[in-house]
Amino acid sequence: MERILLAMKDKENLKTVSNFLENNFTLMFYENGIDTTALADLVIADEGLPPFLRENAARSKKDQNAILRPLLLIAPKEGISFIGKDDWMAADEVISSPVNKMELYTRIEALLRMRKQSMLLAEQRLLQDGDGALLANEQLMSFFSILSHELKTPLAVVLSCLEFLSVSMANDFSSLENCRNTLEISKRNTLRLLRIINNIIDLTKLKTGNMKAYLHNTDIRRFLEGVVDSVQAYAREKEIKLVFLAEEPCAVIAVDQNKLERVLFNLLSNALKFTPRNGKVTVSVGNSPDRKSVMIAVRDTGIGMPQEKLRGIFEAFSYADGALSKRADGCGLGLALVKSLAELQGWGVRVESKLGIGSKFCVELPVRTVEADALAEGSFSVQNGIAYEFSEID
Amino acid sequence: MGYLSKNFKILIADDNRDFAAMLSQNISLYPDMSIVGIASNGMDVMNMLQRHKPDIVLLDIIMPDMDGMEVLRQICEMEGGPTVFMLSILCNESVVNQSIRLGAKFLLKPIDAGSIVLKIRSLDN
Numbered sequence: 367m368e369r370i371l372l373a374m375k376d377k378e379n380l381k382t383v384s385n386f387l388e389n390n391f392t393l394m395f396y397e398n399g400i401d402t403t404a405l406a407d408l409v410i411a412d413e414g415l416p417p418f419l420r421e422n423a424a425r426s427k428k429d430q431n432a433i434l435r436p437l438l439l440i441a442p443k444e445g446i447s448f449i450g451k452d453d454w455m456a457a458d459e460v461i462s463s464p465v466n467k468m469e470l471y472t473r474i475e476a477l478l479r480m481r482k483q484s485m486l487l488a489e490q491r492l493l494q495d496g497d498g499a500l501l502a503n504e505q506l507m508s509f510f511s512i513l514s515h516e517l518k519t520p521l522a523v524v525l526s527c528l529e530f531l532s533v534s535m536a537n538d539f540s541s542l543e544n545c546r547n548t549l550e551i552s553k554r555n556t557l558r559l560l561r562i563i564n565n566i567i568d569l570t571k572l573k574t575g576n577m578k579a580y581l582h583n584t585d586i587r588r589f590l591e592g593v594v595d596s597v598q599a600y601a602r603e604k605e606i607k608l609v610f611l612a613e614e615p616c617a618v619i620a621v622d623q624n625k626l627e628r629v630l631f632n633l634l635s636n637a638l639k640f641t642p643r644n645g646k647v648t649v650s651v652g653n654s655p656d657r658k659s660v661m662i663a664v665r666d667t668g669i670g671m672p673q674e675k676l677r678g679i680f681e682a683f684s685y686a687d688g689a690l691s692k693r694a695d696g697c698g699l700g701l702a703l704v705k706s707l708a709e710l711q712g713w714g715v716r717v718e719s720k721l722g723i724g725s726k727f728c729v730e731l732p733v734r735t736v737e738a739d740a741l742a743e744g745s746f747s748v749q750n751g752i753a754y755e756f757s758e759i760d
Numbered sequence: 761m762g763y764l765s766k767n768f769k770i771l772i773a774d775d776n777r778d779f780a781a782m783l784s785q786n787i788s789l790y791p792d793m794s795i796v797g798i799a800s801n802g803m804d805v806m807n808m809l810q811r812h813k814p815d816i817v818l819l820d821i822i823m824p825d826m827d828g829m830e831v832l833r834q835i836c837e838m839e840g841g842p843t844v845f846m847l848s849i850l851c852n853e854s855v856v857n858q859s860i861r862l863g864a865k866f867l868l869k870p871i872d873a874g875s876i877v878l879k880i881r882s883l884d885n
Contacts, residue, residue, distance in 0.1 A: 511850055515822075518849045519776060522870035526782035529872045533789055544785070551778050 367392045368478055371406035373419060379412050379440055379465065386467045387474075403435060408477055412440040412463075415453055423456035434458070434484040436477035440465060516562055520555035527552035565699040568628075569682065572706035579622040579711055583735045586660050587616040587651055589623065593630045594649050597638070605643045611650035616660050620736040625707045632700040633664040633727045640668035640725070658733055665726040671719040679717060680705035767792050768880055771808055773799040773831070774820040774847070779869075783818070786873030793877055802831050809835070814842050816880055819864075821848040821855065829858060836862045843883060845876070 370387060373396035374380040384393055394402055401418045403409060411419055419437065426432040439457035442448045446462055454460075458480075459473050527548045534540035571577040594610045601608035630649075637647045645667040654661055671679070682702035704727075708715045712732060719725035770793060774780040777800070784795045796812040799805040805819070817835065821828035828846065835841050844864040848855070856866050867876065 511852075515849045518870065519779070522849065523776070523778045523782055525870045525872065526779065526786060529874070530782060530786050530789075533786070533874075537789075539789065548782070548785070551782065555778060 368407040369394055369405060370474070371396060371403060371409045373409060373411040373416060374440065375414055376412050376440075376463075379463065382465055383410060383440070383470065386465070386470055391474075406435065407481060408436050408438065408474060410438045410440065413442050413449065413453060415439075415456060420452060420456045432484075434481045436481055438473055438477060513566070517559065520559040520562075523555040524552045524559075527555075562699065565703055569699060569703055569706060572703075572710060577710060579625060581620040581736050582623055583618050584621050584623055584626070585616070585618055586621075586662070586731065587612045589626065590630065590649060590651050590662065593627055593634070597631075597634050601638055601647065604638060604641075606638055606641050607644075607646040608638075609646065609648045611648060613652055616651055616653055617657070617733045618735060619660060619731050619733055621731065622711060625711065629704050629707050629713075629729060630662070630664075632704050633729075636700060637664050637666035637668065637725070637727075641666045642668070654730070660731045660733065662729045662731070663726055664728075665724065667724040670721040670723050670725055672721050673719075676717055676719060680715065767794065768816055769794055769796045769812065769814040770816045770818060770880075771795075771797050771799065771805070771812060771814040771842070772818045773805045773828075774818070775800040775822075776820070783873060783876075787877060789873075790877050793880070802828075805831050806834065809838075809842070817842045817844045818876070819844055819846050821846060821850070829855065832859060832862055832864055836864075845879070847871070 367390070369392045371394045372380060372384060374383065380395075384395075387393060394406055396402070396416065401422075403419065403422050409419065422435070423437055426435065436458040437456060439449065439453060439460045441460055441462045443463045446460055449457075449460065459477055461469060461473055530540075530548050531545060534545070568577070591610055591612070594608060598608055634647070634649070641647055647667075648663075648665045650663045650665070652661055653659075680701050682699055705715055708729060714728075714730035716728045716730075717725060718728075770787060772780050772784055772795060774783070780798045780800070784798055787793045788795055796814050797808040799808050805817070808814075809817070819828055819831060819835075828848075832844055832846065835844055844859075846859045846864050846866045847869050848866070849869045851868055859866050865879070867879070
């Protein structure tokens, strides 16, 4: 029901009009000094408009893009010609006193139609505008749609699994193997959900400056070798050749190991997902010519990406092949996380790609160390191992 | 007598392998329902429609290579085609309106197989 604000001084008018309207509209009553016009679809007033009404009306008449909030003015008993000039200017429509119910309804309906029109026009205008603010709004909507989709997808699967288990147990139906399989599916999807949630939390922490980096001096080559090893099993499953190349010992750099692992994991995960069977993924590490940084590269022989899609590739929920028609690495947060984690520690991240040939992601770590920490040997464990389990593309 | 007398042939079209597998498994628990196939993209849907001639299609809106709405439109152009239930996680007003206008039913995921079965059984034939 539309909301009508009654800002009338004349008590009789007020009583009559509210009686006429109360069954078909939500009525709001003007209380001294409190401007509630923002909540109203239409305002009805009589002579001697409160100043805020006059100001609102004046302001919105100036603004072309404003959405019409109609003001219906009830003329004094003496007649329409007794309306003050200012009130005339502010009003959109005038109705004579005593108020006739039919006429009131006719005017109100016409004014509300005009309001709806102006809403549609404003919406169209803004969408065509290329206005940064509104586009951001649109992107926000899309972000939440995609987010909601990605969170609910694995959840829907888990609910399905639970339904199966409870129905088949109640009816003594299914084979043990079916049940085992169902549990496997439900576990896989729960972990996927967990991973997405972790990604979101981490991204938010990073974006709001709440993420700390705990630095340890680390032998990057050995560290990388460990990460690549932990992923070999999955690569074998997909029949992809996963190669680790390190031609020389690399510098020791102070890094937050968990985050470096996360970055590598995400890049590897992408590479393996987008490379077909019998393809090849190469992880290489080496010192830069000037020895001031260590370069890590993850190269795949996958589908590659067109040049124009590369620009936004590190943004959350960007997909190289168009929004919702295909879902990729656990909802497009993987690369956004890579970028944010890298920025946190001053690492550079770059991508090169050729359609049909493959992609190459590079991470550049400037050489610096911290005092006091000994070489962090043996701490290559996968943090929260469970959360980083790979899962199939849907 | 009458209640379970009709057998329904159902085609599931969803590119989420796990979801499609579980939905198929759950619906198959009901004696009057049989899953004739699972399609994971638009082309497969059209092929399976020709091959199996299902009574019901459970169609996900988002699929690779072919937009669910496009598939719906093609199905609706078929003479004596199946009844379509759009299954989607997202509830976009214009998509819902479009689907309904094309004669499909719209169901929001997550939804349990039992409810889907009830809705299928209560279709006016």
